[in-house]
Each structure stands twice: as C-alpha cells, then as structure tokens.
Amino acid sequence: xxxxxxxxxxxxxxxxxxxxxxVLEIKNHLFLIDCAEGTQVQLRRNKIKFSRIEHIFxxxxxxxxxxxxxGLVSTFRLLNRDKDLHIYGPKGIKEIIxxxxxxxxxxxxxxLYFHELTSKKSEVIFxxxxxxxxxxxxxxxxxxxxxxxxxxxxxxxxxxNEAVEHNIDVSLYRSLKKGKDVISEDGKxxxxxxxxxxxxxxxxxxxxxxxxxxxxxxPIIKNVTALYHESTFLEEQAELAAPTKHSTAKQAALIAKxxxxxxxxxxxxxxxxxxxxxxxxxxxxxxxxxxxADDGREIIVE
Amino acid sequence: xxxxxxxxxxxxxxxxxxxxxxVLEIKNHLFLIDCAEGTQVQLRRNKIKFSRIEHIFxxxxxxxxxxxxxGLVSTFRLLNRDKDLHIYGPKGIKEIIxxxxxxxxxxxxxxLYFHELTSKKSEVIFxxxxxxxxxxxxxxxxxxxxxxxxxxxxxxxxxxNEAVEHNIDVSLYRSLKKGKDVISEDGKxxxxxxxxxxxxxxxxxxxxxxxxxxxxxxPIIKNVTALYHESTFLEEQAELAAPTKHSTAKQAALIAKxxxxxxxxxxxxxxxxxxxxxxxxxxxxxxxxxxxADDGREIIVE
Numbered sequence: 001x002x003x004x005x006x007x008x009x010x011x012x013x014x015x016x017x018x019x020x021x022x023v024l025e026i027k028n029h030l031f032l033i034d035c036a037e038g039t040q041v042q043l044r045r046n047k048i049k050f051s052r053i054e055h056i057f058x059x060x061x062x063x064x065x066x067x068x069x070x071g072l073v074s075t076f077r078l079l080n081r082d083k084d085l086h087i088y089g090p091k092g093i094k095e096i097i098x099x100x101x102x103x104x105x106x107x108x109x110x111x112l113y114f115h116e117l118t119s120k121k122s123e124v125i126f127x128x129x130x131x132x133x134x135x136x137x138x139x140x141x142x143x144x145x146x147x148x149x150x151x152x153x154x155x156x157x158x159x160x161n162e163a164v165e166h167n168i169d170v171s172l173y174r175s176l177k178k179g180k181d182v183i184s185e186d187g188k189x190x191x192x193x194x195x196x197x198x199x200x201x202x203x204x205x206x207x208x209x210x211x212x213x214x215x216x217x218x219p220i221i222k223n224v225t226a227l228y229h230e231s232t233f234l235e236e237q238a239e240l241a242a243p244t245k246h247s248t249a250k251q252a253a254l255i256a257k258x259x260x261x262x263x264x265x266x267x268x269x270x271x272x273x274x275x276x277x278x279x280x281x282x283x284x285x286x287x288x289x290x291x292x293a294d295d296g297r298e299i300i301v302e
Numbered sequence: 303x304x305x306x307x308x309x310x311x312x313x314x315x316x317x318x319x320x321x322x323x324x325v326l327e328i329k330n331h332l333f334l335i336d337c338a339e340g341t342q343v344q345l346r347r348n349k350i351k352f353s354r355i356e357h358i359f360x361x362x363x364x365x366x367x368x369x370x371x372x373g374l375v376s377t378f379r380l381l382n383r384d385k386d387l388h389i390y391g392p393k394g395i396k397e398i399i400x401x402x403x404x405x406x407x408x409x410x411x412x413x414l415y416f417h418e419l420t421s422k423k424s425e426v427i428f429x430x431x432x433x434x435x436x437x438x439x440x441x442x443x444x445x446x447x448x449x450x451x452x453x454x455x456x457x458x459x460x461x462x463n464e465a466v467e468h469n470i471d472v473s474l475y476r477s478l479k480k481g482k483d484v485i486s487e488d489g490k491x492x493x494x495x496x497x498x499x500x501x502x503x504x505x506x507x508x509x510x511x512x513x514x515x516x517x518x519x520x521p522i523i524k525n526v527t528a529l530y531h532e533s534t535f536l537e538e539q540a541e542l543a544a545p546t547k548h549s550t551a552k553q554a555a556l557i558a559k560x561x562x563x564x565x566x567x568x569x570x571x572x573x574x575x576x577x578x579x580x581x582x583x584x585x586x587x588x589x590x591x592x593x594x595a596d597d598g599r600e601i602i603v604e
Contacts, residue, residue, distance in 0.1 A: 012377045015346045037373045038340055044317045061405045063376045067369075071339040074365045075314045092405040099401065103363045103394040105444045142407045 001026050001151075001203045001225070001301040006042035008267035008293035010210075010232050010246075011064055013038050018295050019064035020268060022228075023048055024205055026149055027130040032056045033147060033207050039068035040075050046296060050079060055126060057133070058089030059209060060144035066093070070100050077108050084111040088125050088133075090143045091116040117145055122220050130154075136220050138211035140245045146209065148220060151202035162195040203301060206261070209268050212242060213251035218258045226301045227261040228293065230268035231279050237270075249279040253286035263301060267293030303328050303453075303505045303527070303603040308344035310569035310595035312512075312534050312548075313366055315340050320597050321366035322570060324530075325350055326507055328451055329432040334358045335449060335509050341370035342377050348598060352381060357428060359435070360391030361511060362446035368395070372402050379410050386413040390427050390435075392445045393418040419447055424522050432456075438522050440513035442547045448511065450522060453504035464497040505603060508563070511570050514544060515553035520561045528603045529563040530595065532570035533581050539572075551581040555588035565603060569595030 002025040007018025019036035023043075030052040032039075043050060058066045066089065076085065085108075087093060094114035101107065115125060117135060126133040129152070136146030155177035163173065168190060172182040181192050206221040209230040221227055232246035241248050247255075249266055256264035264287055266279045273279075280290050291299050304327040309320025321338035325345075332354040334341075345352060360368045368391065378387065387410075389395060396416035403409065417427060419437060428435040431454070438448030457479035465475065470492060474484040483494050508523040511532040523529055534548035543550050549557075551568060558566035566589055568581045575581075578594055585592050593601050 011380055013340075013343050013373070015343060037370065038315075038343065041315050041317060041340065061402075062408075063373055063402075063406065067373045067376075068339065071315070071365055071369045074369075078313055090405075092401075096398075096402055096405065099394075100363075100365075100398055103392075103398065103444075104365065106364075142405075 001205060003205070003226070003228070003265070003299045003301065004046055004048060005267065005293045005295060005297045005299065006039055006046060007036055007295055008269065009064075009295075010268050010270050012271075014271055017271060018042055020209060021065075021068065022207075022293070023053075024149060024207075026203070026205065027151060029055065029131065031133075031149065034059055034065040034209070035067075035069040035072060036064050037067040037071075040072045042295070043072075050076065051081065051083060053085075054083060055086045055088070055133075057147050057207075058087065058093060059138070059146060059207070060140060060142055061090050061092060061096075062142065062210070065209075069093075070097055073097060073101075073108065073112070074104075074106065076110065077106070081108075081110045084113060086113045086115060086126070088115040088147075089117060090145075091118050118143075122148070134220075136206060136208060136217055138208060138217065139214045140210045140212065144210060146211070146217070147207045148204065148224070149207075150204040153202050154199040156192070156196040157199055159195050159197060166190050166195060168195065205301070206259075208255075210246055212245040213247050213255070215255070215258060218255065221255075221259045221261065224259065224261050226263040226265060226299075227256055227259065228265040228267060229255055231266045231283065232268050232270050234273065234278055234282055237272075249282040250286060253283035253290070256283075256287045263289050263291060265291045265293055265299060303507060305507070305528070305530070305567070305601045305603065306348055306350060307569065307595045307597060307599045307601065308341055308348060309338055309597055310571065311366075311597075312570050312572050314573075316573055319573060320344055322511060323367075323370065324509075324595070325355075326451060326509075328505070328507065329453055331357065331433065333435075333451065336361055336367040336511070337369075337371040337374060338366050339369040339373075342374045344597070345374075348600075352378065353383065353385060355387075356385060357388045357435075358390070359449050359509075360389065360395060361440070361448060361509070362442060362444055363392050363394060363398075364444065364512070367511075371395075372399055375399060375403075375410065375414070376406075376408065378412065379408065383410075383412045386415060388415045388417060388428070390417040390449075391419060392447075393420050420445075424450070436522075438508060438510060438519055440510060440519065441516045442512045442514065446512060448513070448519070449509045450506065450526070451509075452506040455504050456501040458494070458498040459501055461497050461499060468492050468497055470497065507603070508561075510557075512548060514547040515549050515557070517557070517560060520557065523557075523561045523563065526561065526563050528565040528567060528601075529558050529561065530567040530569060531557055533568045533585065534570050534572050536575065536580055536584055539574075551584040552588060555585035555592070558585075558589045565591050565593060567593045567595050567601060
C-alpha cells in the first residue's frame with residue numbers, strides 16, 4: 001500500500017505548495033483522492049500514469065479539494081482516454097463538470113460515471129473482490145466525507161512443499177487456499193493448517209480531510225493501518241480550528257490514539273506555518289508513529 | 303505598456319509549461335487576459351500583486367483559457383479583497399463561477415461583476431479617460447473574442463520653459479495641454495505649438511487567441527503597436543490548423559503583415575514542438591519584428 005502525496009496544504013495553491021490531492025495505490029488500483037487545482041501537473045511531475053486512474057474520490061466541494069477535477073477530466077479527453085472514469089463526490093459535482101463540458105461544446109470520448117453522495121452515514125461506495133471503499137462522514141462547514149479503503153482478507157498461503165509431501169492433488173489447492181480441509185491421494189484427512197498459513201493481515205487506509213475534531217469517526221476508522229487526518233492548525237491557533245471546522249495536530253493525534261491506528265499521517269497544513277515539523281512535534285506528545293504529508297512525498301505502508 | 307506572459311501553451315498544463323494567461327500593464331491598469339489552470343500560481347511566481355487586478359478578460363470557455371478563474375476568485379476572497387472585480391467573457395461564465403461558489407457555500411466579500419458577451423461584432427466593453435477595450439470577434443470552435451486595448455490620445459506636453467518665457471499665467475496651462483491657443487499676460491496671442499509639443503503616440507495591443515486564420519480581423523487590429531496572435535501549429539501541421547480552427551506561425555505573420563502592426567507576439571504553441579524558436583523562424587519569412595511569448599517572460603512595448 002502506497003500513498004503519493006501530490007499536495008497537502010490548505011486553502012490555495014502557492015508558488016511552491018499545492019492544495020490537497022493524493023494517490024493511493026492499493027491492490028493494483030490507483031485511487032485519486034481529492035483533486036485541487038494543479039493536480040494534473042503534480043501527477044505528471046510524480047510520474048503517475050494518467051490511464052491507471054479509474055476512480056476519483058472528492059471529499060467536498062471546497063476549491064482546495066476539487067478545482068483541478070475539470071482540468072483533469074478535459075486532459076483525459078485530450079489524451080484519447082477510452083477507459084471508464086468513476087467520480088465519487090457530493091451532490092452537485094456532476095452539474096459542475098457537465099456544465100463546463102457543455103459550455104466548451106466538449107464531450108468525453110470515455111464513459112464518465114458520477115456517484116453523487118448525500119448520505120450522512122458511512123456507506124460502501126465501491127467494492128471488488130480485493131477491496132472495499134466506504135465513506136467516513138465528517139463534520140466540516142459543508143457536506144464532507146472521508147474515505148475508508150479496506151483490503152479484504154486474502155486467501156490462505158499454500159505451503160507448496162508440505163502439500164506435495166502430503167500427496168495432495170493440485171486440483172485441491174484452491175480449496176486449501178480457501179481454508180478447507182482435504183483428502184490426500186492416500187485417502188488421509190489433511191487439516192488445512194498443516195499445509196497452509198495465514199495470509200498477511202489486510203491493510204486499511206482512512207482519509208479524513210477536512211473535519212473538526214470529532215470522536216464520532218473513531219468507530220469507523222478503528223484499528224486502520226494508516227490514518228490521514230487533517231491538521232490545519234497547531235494548538236496555538238486552536239481558537240481558529242473550531243469556527244472553521246478544522247483540527248489541530250494534537251486533535252488529529254488524539255483521534256489516532258482513540259482509534260488505535262498503526263500510523264498517523266498529518267496534512268492539510270495552513271500555509272501560515274513556515275515549518276511543518278512543528279505539526280509532528282505537537283502530535284507526538286499524544287501519539288508516536290507519525291508521518292508528515294509533504295508535496296511529492298511517497299509513503300509506503302508496510 | 304508591458305505584457306507579462308504567465309502561460310503561452312495550448313491544450314493542457316504540463317510539468318513545466320502553462321496554458322494561456324497574460325497580464326497587460328497599460329496606463330496604470332493591470333488587465334488579466336485569460337486565466338488557465340495554475341494562473342494564480344504564475345501570478346505569485348511573477349510577483350504580480352493580486353489586488354491590482356480589477357478586470358479579467360476571458361476569450362472563450364475552453365479550459366486552457368479559463369479553468370484557473372474559479373480558483374483565482376476564491377483566492378481573492380481568502381485574501382480579504384474588497385475591491386470590485388469585473389469579469390468579461392462569453393455567456394455562461396457567470397453560471398459556472400456562481401454555481402461553484404454556491405455549492406461551496408461560499409461568497410465573495412467584494413463586488414463581482416460579470417459582463418457576459420454575445421455579440422459577433424466588435425464592441426467597446428470597457429472605457430475610461432485613458433484607454434478603451436473592445437472585442438475582436440474571432441473564428442474558433444466555440445464563441446471566442448480577442449481583445450483590443452487602445453490608449454487614448456493624451457494631452458499635449460507643455461514646454462514649461464517656453465510657457466514661462468512667454469509670460470503665460472499658470473491657470474491657462476490646462477488649456478494649452480488641451481491644444482488651445484492662449485493670450486499671454488502681455489496681451490499677445492500665443493499659438494499652441496509655440497509652447498507645447500505632440501504627446502507620445504497612443505499605443506495599442508491586440509490579443510487574438512484562439513482563431514483560425516481570418517482576414518476579417520485585419521480592419522479591427524490595423525496598425526496596432528503589438529499584436530499577440532496564436533500560432534498553435536507550424537506549417538508542417540497546417541492540415542491540423544483548419545479543422546481545429548487554429549493558426550500556423552506563418553498565418554499569424556500574414557495577419558501581422560496585412561494589419562501593418564509594429565510587433566507580432568507569437569504564442570499558444572502546441573506542446574508537440576520541443577523548440578519554440580521554430581515558430582519565430584517560420585513567421586520571419588513573412589514578417590520581421592517578432593517576439594516569442596514564453597512562460598514568465600516580460601515583454602515591454604516601447
């Protein structure tokens with residue numbers, strides 16, 4: 001599981017910082033999460049193949065999270081994309097994109113599917129045999145969702161030497177991977193755990209931006225492998241966090257602690273702070289395993 | 303008169319090139335002309351004061367000319383702008399911008415005036431005592447205007463030593479600047495040209511992007527000081543220019559020659575060409591005084 005941070009700052013693009021966008025690589029998917037102005041340039045600079053992006057998740061309709069979407073959709077068209085594209089985001093996103101395509105007398109030469117979100121409860125919005133994606137209802141100034149990406153439990157790992165030794169026909173290997181006991185060629189009952197082992201535990205990633213500090217998300221993100229939680233402010237400016245419905249680094253760490261996550265990734269920093277290390281220092285008073293999102297950074301989650 | 307090229311490439315932003323946007327400084331105005339994705343970053347990098355921009359001219363509703371507008375408007379708000387902002391562009395531009403502000407539950411704390419254009423004839427869309435701005439109807443795939451910025455004839459320059467020598471009362475200086483003859487303190491008739499001289503000739507700038515080769519614009523842009531004319535292609539790819547309603551460098555030069563302009567600025571290059579000098583070489587077979595637009599370049603028109 002790998003996260004490419006394309007942009008991790010709040011509010012507006014600046015000369016050398018980008019607002020929010022990231023790419024999650026999980027089970028051979030490349031999911032684009034939020035898409036601020038300049039995202040397509042950041043995709044190029046980070047050498048991420050445009051054609052591998054088939055699902056885009058937009059948390060909310062503030063500009064620093066989606067103003068780059070129409071440009072990316074247009075560029076997909078110019079690149080002669082033919083693969084379907086799925087866009088998940090708050091109601092209204094379809095109207096914004098299609099209005100702009102219409103006024104440009106433009107079109108997409110690929111299928112463009114909008115999945116407009118309105119629920120205030122967590123719901124599964126994408127699923128295949130390897131992963132699922134669910135919303136995380138957040139509390140921000142407008143309707144906002146985080147996203148929870150979960151790998152499914154994989155097949156058990158076959159111990160090939162043991163299977164051969166126990167004289168098991170290869171046609172039964174699939175049953176073994178599914179956890180079943182089998183009968184060997186010699187007519188013996190072979191208990192599954194004799195010839196297989198546990199698969200690696202499934203990983204999960206919770207993306208939570210933007211939100212005020214809210215314990216209501218803790219049950220949804222409990223025990224995730226990695227949590228990205230916004231930390232727009234430091235505690236010094238805590239009086240700005242509540243009215244703007246943002247969080248401080250300390251509050252992000254508290255959520256990580258309550259949810260017992262393995263790794264906390266901080267981001268969505270206000271550009272008022274010249275040194276993002278201050279966010280780590282503040283959060284580490286509460287929670288120890290922290291990574292700082294930074295534009296262009298690749299975070300590999302083991 | 304000064305032109306800051308923020309972006310001068312066609313189609314999409316790339317790792318290190320920007321689509322179309324430029325700032326014209328004329329008679330103490332800063333006019334933003336077109337506003338592709340990334341324009342606000344280019345404004346910052348080129349150290350152009352956001353607050354000095356009061357008028358934005360959008361040629362047409364293709365993304366490489368206006369996808370940066372909503373982000374810039376939002377940033378103006380975040381910067382607590384209070385000055386009015388005027389946006390001139392094709393009908394539909396108001397709906398795009400206001401829809402996005404509405405869905406973000408956002409607003410502007412300054413007056414935002416939209417001047418939606420629909421006429422297919424050249425019309426004056428802004429005027430003050432020093433300059434006028436008129437549309438230049440262009441022929442592109444969708445409704446498109448270029449813009450003609452013209453300084454007005456200024457007052458005559460007073461030759462102060464001569465005025466004193468002829469014993470003219472200071473209360474008459476204003477009349478002299480307006481070209482009138484006056485009577486000196488000694489009762490003599492003073493012919494205007496004895497104590498004033500011609501002001502510098504007014505400058506003009508014609509911005510023509512995007513358009514197919516079309517002689518119909520020549521009468522409108524006749525004798526301008528500087529003409530920016532798109533040159534998306536070289537003659538080698540002339541077969542692409544007509545169907546996409548773009549021009550070649552040679553065609554741009556031909557327009558410059560027919561219109562007898564003083565300076566031709568080329569831009570809106572397709573990113574297929576690795577070397578923009580080729581555009582100059584091609585155009586110079588027809589017209590000699592050429593500047594190449596290039597991202598970050600400042601062109602001073604004397």
